[in-house]
Amino acid sequence: MAKAKRTATETPRRKGSARNPRSWVRRGVGWLAFIVMAVLVLPYLLIPLYAWNQVRPVSTLMLAETASGRSYERQWVDFDSVAPVLVQSVMMSEDGQFCTHSGIDWEALNLVIDEALDGEATRGASTIAMQTAKNLFLPRTRSVVRKALEIPMAMWMDVVWSKRRLMEIYLNIAEWAPGVYGIEAAAQAYFGVPAAKLSARQSALLAVTLPNPIKRNAANPSRGMLRLAGIIEGRARQSGAYIKCLYD
The missing domain is CATH 1.20.5 (Single alpha-helices involved in coiled-coils or other helix-helix interfaces)
Incomplete structure (x- = not known):
């Protein structure tokens, strides 16, 4: 029992x-x-919190630097303390329709999709808003999933932020050299001047550095960089009609 x-x-x-x-x-x-x-x-x-001018957001890359114990340079600078020619150069290099679209350049994006479906090599179609979304919230690795996440975030930013605030945040979180973030630190590191004193040529060289800041050096440009900088410098001189959303 x-x-x-x-x-x-x-x-x-x-x-x-x-x-x-x-x-x-x-x-x-x-x-x-x-x-x-x-x-x-x-x-x-x-994103609504970041609309406040008193908030100075950091990027995922900056957080990764801190988490890994590495130091980085970043000095926040207000939009009005950046040379207008630098803003013009960045816009003409990265997103010529910045003032007219709502975060996404659908025409450019559709063209890229069509090229991909046809098996052709594609070019970039990221707007400044999309790049800001990536820098603030997403990993650097390229993927269809990341691009799909960027699009609604970029549209939400364009709704909540002014164009000036969006450009201000982008310029202050973009990586311009290994361990160098923000236009003020970049201007000092490359040319020894504040962002407010950048020349047209310096601004163009910094703008063409953005797509690949690890390999491109604005202070020691290759022939290809000099050629691109010359093109961007010319476009910046003629950009008055494109930047009214920032300076009107």
Whole structure:
């Protein structure tokens, strides 16, 4: 009888132990889903906060530098303390339709999609708003998923922020050289002048550095960089009609 009782009491224990792993798996999946949703929603909550001029956001790359124990240079500078020719050069190099679109240059993006579907080599179609979304909230790795996440974030930024605020944040979080973030630190590092004193040629060289700040050096430009800088310098001189949203 004692043996039978022990068996009876042991049976429920085995059933309970079989259920526990499944319960933990369900809890783990639930928490993972919660974390994923929180990560996806958080940018849309932070973007209105970043509309305040007193807030100086940092990029994911800056956070990664801090997490890895590396130091970086970044000096925040207000939009009005940046040479207009630098703003003109960056706009003409990175996003010529910045003032007219709502965060996304749909014409350029559709062209890239058509080229990809045709198996052709594609060019970039990222607007300044899309690049800002990537720099603030997303990893650097290129993927269709990242691009899909950039688009609604960029549109939300364009709704919540003024064009001046968007450009101000972009110029202050962009990487201009390894460990150098923001236009003020870049101007000092490359040319030893504040961002307000950049010349037309210096501004053009900085603008063409942006697509690849790891390999391109504005203070020691290659022939290709000099050629591109000459083109951007010319476009910047003629950009008056394109930058009214920033200076009117």
